[in-house]
Amino acid sequence: MSALSGAASVVGIGATEFSKDSGRSELQLAAEAVRAALDDAGLRPSDVDGLVTFSMDANAEIAVARELGVPRLRFFGQIGYGGGAACATVGHAAMAVATGVADVVVCYRAFNERSGHRFGRVAAGATAAPTSGGIDNGWQYPVGLSTPAATVAMFAQRYLHEFGATSEDFGRVAVAMRRHAATNPRAWFHGRPITLAEHQASRWIVEPLHLLDCCQESDGAVAVVVTSTARARDLPHPPAVITAAAQGSGADQFTMTSYYRDDLTGLPELGLVARQLWAQAGIGPADVQVGMLYDHFTPFVLVQLEELGFCGRGEARHFLADGGIELDGALPVNPHGGQLGEAYIHGMNGLAEGVRQIRGSAVNQVADVRNVVVTAGTGVPTSGLVLAVG
Amino acid sequence: MSAGVAPVADAVQDPAERIREAARRLVEAGDCAPRPARDPVNEPMINNWTEALGDANPAYPGIAPPAMVQVWTMGGLHGQRADDDPLGAMTRVLDEAGYTSVVATDCAQTYARALRPGERLAVRARLTDVAGPKRTALGEGWFVTTVSTWTVDGEPVAEMMFRILKFRPPPPPPPPRQVPRPQVNRDTAYFWEGTAVGELRIQKCGECGALRHPPGPMCPRCGATRPGYVVASGRGEVYSFVVHHHPPLPGREVPFVVALVELEEGVRVLGELRGADPGAVRIGAPVEVDFDRIDDELVLPAWRPR
Amino acid sequence: MAAAVTRAPGAPPAVGTELPALRLDVTATFVVATALATRDFQDVHHDRVAAVARGSKDIFLNILTTTGLVQRCVTDWAGPAAVVRAVSIRLGVPCYAGDELVLGGRVAAVEAAHAGGPEGVEVLVEVVGRCGLGDHVTGTVKVVLP
Ligand SMILES: [Zn+2]
Numbered sequence: 007m008s009a010l011s012g013a014a015s016v017v018g019i020g021a022t023e024f025s026k027d028s029g030r031s032e033l034q035l036a037a038e039a040v041r042a043a044l045d046d047a048g049l050r051p052s053d054v055d056g057l058v059t060f061s062m063d064a065n066a067e068i069a070v071a072r073e074l075g076v077p078r079l080r081f082f083g084q085i086g087y088g089g090g091a092a093c094a095t096v097g098h099a100a101m102a103v104a105t106g107v108a109d110v111v112v113c114y115r116a117f118n119e120r121s122g123h124r125f126g127r128v129a130a131g132a133t134a135a136p137t138s139g140g141i142d143n144g145w146q147y148p149v150g151l152s153t154p155a156a157t158v159a160m161f162a163q164r165y166l167h168e169f170g171a172t173s174e175d176f177g178r179v180a181v182a183m184r185r186h187a188a189t190n191p192r193a194w195f196h197g198r199p200i201t202l203a204e205h206q207a208s209r210w211i212v213e214p215l216h217l218l219d220c221c222q223e224s225d226g227a228v229a230v231v232v233t234s235t236a237r238a239r240d241l242p243h244p245p246a247v248i249t250a251a252a253q254g255s256g257a258d259q260f261t262m263t264s265y266y267r268d269d270l271t272g273l274p275e276l277g278l279v280a281r282q283l284w285a286q287a288g289i290g291p292a293d294v295q296v297g298m299l300y301d302h303f304t305p306f307v308l309v310q311l312e313e314l315g316f317c318g319r320g321e322a323r324h325f326l327a328d329g330g331i332e333l334d335g336a337l338p339v340n341p342h343g344g345q346l347g348e349a350y351i352h353g354m355n356g357l358a359e360g361v362r363q364i365r366g367s368a369v370n371q372v373a374d375v376r377n378v379v380v381t382a383g384t385g386v387p388t389s390g391l392v393l394a395v396g
Numbered sequence: 397m398s399a400g401v402a403p404v405a406d407a408v409q410d411p412a413e414r415i416r417e418a419a420r421r422l423v424e425a426g427d428c429a430p431r432p433a434r435d436p437v438n439e440p441m442i443n444n445w446t447e448a449l450g451d452a453n454p455a456y457p458g459i460a461p462p463a464m465v466q467v468w469t470m471g472g473l474h475g476q477r478a479d480d481d482p483l484g485a486m487t488r489v490l491d492e493a494g495y496t497s498v499v500a501t502d503c504a505q506t507y508a509r510a511l512r513p514g515e516r517l518a519v520r521a522r523l524t525d526v527a528g529p530k531r532t533a534l535g536e537g538w539f540v541t542t543v544s545t546w547t548v549d550g551e552p553v554a555e556m557m558f559r560i561l562k563f564r565p566p567p568p569p570p571p572p573r574q575v576p577r578p579q580v581n582r583d584t585a586y587f588w589e590g591t592a593v594g595e596l597r598i599q600k601c602g603e604c605g606a607l608r609h610p611p612g613p614m615c616p617r618c619g620a621t622r623p624g625y626v627v628a629s630g631r632g633e634v635y636s637f638v639v640h641h642h643p644p645l646p647g648r649e650v651p652f653v654v655a656l657v658e659l660e661e662g663v664r665v666l667g668e669l670r671g672a673d674p675g676a677v678r679i680g681a682p683v684e685v686d687f688d689r690i691d692d693e694l695v696l697p698a699w700r701p702r
Numbered sequence: 703m704a705a706a707v708t709r710a711p712g713a714p715p716a717v718g719t720e721l722p723a724l725r726l727d728v729t730a731t732f733v734v735a736t737a738l739a740t741r742d743f744q745d746v747h748h749d750r751v752a753a754v755a756r757g758s759k760d761i762f763l764n765i766l767t768t769t770g771l772v773q774r775c776v777t778d779w780a781g782p783a784a785v786v787r788a789v790s791i792r793l794g795v796p797c798y799a800g801d802e803l804v805l806g807g808r809v810a811a812v813e814a815a816h817a818g819g820p821e822g823v824e825v826l827v828e829v830v831g832r833c834g835l836g837d838h839v840t841g842t843v844k845v846v847l848p
Contacts (some may be wrong), residue, residue: 040567128645144578145610149667149688149696150645151638151654160656161636167636167679210651213639213674254531258616264611265656266664296569425709441739448739450726451774455782462774462786466766470741500765504790 013104014136015245018047018231024349027121028225036116037073056081056111081108089383097251099232116227152348157262163303169320177205179304187343221345228354246364250392251280279390298356301344306384341370419526430518431445459510482523502559537563575647591695630685632659721807730799762796775805791826791841
């Protein structure tokens with residue numbers, strides 16, 4: 007158990023509606039979500055002294071603070087590497103709270119990812135930035151590997167080859183997520199489950215990925231409030247205690263294109279996160295009742311199950327075939343429907359669902375939840391959390 | 397003297413036959429009405445001509461330079477072709493058929509006698525031949541021949557055979573391919589300079605000899621900052637690959653294959669796999685390096701089956 | 703511009719006789735002046751911007767001028783008493799402003815003039831005009847020499 011474990015808790019969650027066209031600015035989405043999270047926590051903007059977001063977020067901490075009338079900020083920061091930042095925002099907030107640097111830190115992510123800039127399109131100027139990232143992109147974009155789906159497909163092809171898995175194994179993830187979303191009124195795909203045959207029949211995006219292997223694109227915002235677990239006892243909701251928070255980057259790490267390692271079938275950066283999570287929380291996979299696994303593309307859900315230790319290497323397809331990620335399975339995954347079913351808010355909506363599962367307030371509530379593991383963007387330097395009942 | 401040439405019946409569908417039919421009617425129509433020159437043959441215009449061409453022949457301007465005959469009946473700055481001008485009519489037919497470009501090929505003038513200042517010229521023209529379609533260096537086209545006759549008070553004084561080629565301009569060259577361009581800096585320049593000369597270069601540590609791709613300024617094995625490179629054999633195997641279908645990408649036609657290739661030297665390099673059926677690509681397939689020339693400044697590494 | 707008459711009067715020329723070369727600096731001014739003197743107002747002969755827009759690299763000589771220069775190449779040599787009966791040309795590469803045009807000729811045939819025309823010998827001269835891009839014009843000029 008680390009000094010960090012248990013010191014801080016998530017005490018408030020807030021979100022806008024999830025849509026394809028929010029009709030308002032990204033800053034407004036951010037401000038609405040943060041205010042909703044503070045209301046949920048029973049706190050006021052004047053209580054906030056820390057803000058953390060993604061480096062990809064278009065809304066600076068000071069802009070959000072202005073909108074909410076936050077009078078002073080003692081702690082602020084932005085985490086890099088796309089969706090890999092999701093759990094790290096809370097991890098950094100927890101470290102600030104645990105060390106007394108800040109009292110109340112709000113983590114947020116807001117974007118019009120569907121009606122505005124779409125990540126699934128080729129990022130213009132990706133190779134132009136005069137940075138190491140701009141140079142890195144020069145090995146992939148010019149030769150035609152230029153969308154997130156394409157970069158994941160390269161891993162997925164090798165995974166299929168090495169483990170004898172098939173596209174249907176990926177499809178089982180999509181079917182489960184859509185089944186969960188079908189009973190979640192907040193989900194974009196509420197009431198719209200799919201079959202494995204529909205998954206198989208959906209058009210190719212980048213082989214071996216079908217359309218239904220790819221998460222949706224969404225407009226929306228999510229925010230969560232972190233404060234000390236001691237203070238959390240006085241707030242309206244039962245705390246989701248942060249018993250572990252970790253980041254990870256592996257050897258020869260790239261953003262989405264770590265293709266030059268010996269092995270292409272794992273996510274060593276997530277393996278590093280997993281080992282830290284279990285050590286900090288003092289638990290193992292068997293002690294987790296719900297998994298909030300980042301599902302921008304189905305193949306990496308299989309790899310996450312393996313890296314987190316819920317099954318052995320190359321065995322995720324059997325875990326899936328046995329119904330392992332269903333609501334009544336060995337590890338219910340993303341009861342809200344995930345990013346494939348609810349919305350793509352860069353992992354932050356999964357984090358909020360993890361808090362609901364701890365509180366016992368989720369629409370697809372899993373029974374007797376004591377520990378929830380949450381992951382962040384995969385294929386990039388990433389992060390993770392363990393949330394526990396207080 | 398003809399005017400109204402009936403339009404070619406729409407029933408004639410074959411484009412070449414339509415052109416031939418129009419040509420037949422125009423040839424049959426014979427000479428157009430004579431068109432008088434604006435000015436009589438005159439010394440000032442002769443002097444302008446000899447001055448411009450540098451022709452010091454003392455016979456001028458007592459007589460007009462024979463090769464000047466066409467000048468007297470030029471249409472001028474605001475000239476319009478007459479409605480019954482056979483070359484104009486034939487040009488419209490060929491334009492409509494897509495033979496929109498024109499180049500003059502032959503001009504043969506004969507002079508019955510010298511012209512003197514004061515004489516008033518008129519010119520009439522007839523279509524004599526339309527030949528085609530012919531393949532030419534400029535593109536497919538038709539040779540259109542007219543004969544013009546200059547007269548003074550009805551007396552023929554000069555004649556000109558004039559031939560043009562009306563051709564279908566070749567399609568414009570495809571626009572240059574626009575692909576995202578790699579940023580080249582001092583750590584990576586050797587690689588792109590290599591592809592430009594047909595070499596697949598792999599970074600090699602100048603100290604410990606470790607091979608590395610993508611490259612960087614400091615050897616992660618020994619810490620040296622003396623990177624060099626070796627030229628790879630270019631042979632390798634597909635380690636993984638994708639078939640891109642969506643979204644459309646600038647500079648590429650979908651579907652296309654991008655392969656992560658493990659070279660014989662043991663490092664992996666990304667590139668488009670060209671010349672392979674996307675449905676038949678397999679991990680382990682042997683490939684060799686290919687070079688995809690985008691323009692004079694960018695050549696991308698690529699692969700082809702071997 | 704004085705042109706030397708180089709043919710010795712009297713004796714008819716021999717087949718194969720080479721005419722003196724006519725060298726011309728085809729300046730933009732030359733292109734424009736000759737186009738206007740031949741009443742050819744097409745923009746490609748005087749407007750560089752328009753010429754480039756139409757795919758040419760610059761303004762270029764017009765056909766009427768080329769015809770006149772082929773004639774001049776022969777009459778400079780044949781002298782003022784020669785009677786030009788025909789000028790026949792085939793056009794080649796364009797001659798752009800800034801180029802040099804070199805015209806040369808060679809006597810190809812000599813025969814008695816036809817009845818009814820001017821008296822003398824009828825001489826057929828083959829003419830070639832070359833510029834930087836290659837043959838700008840090839841042709842023949844028929845003149846009757848007294
Ligand atoms: Zn080294």
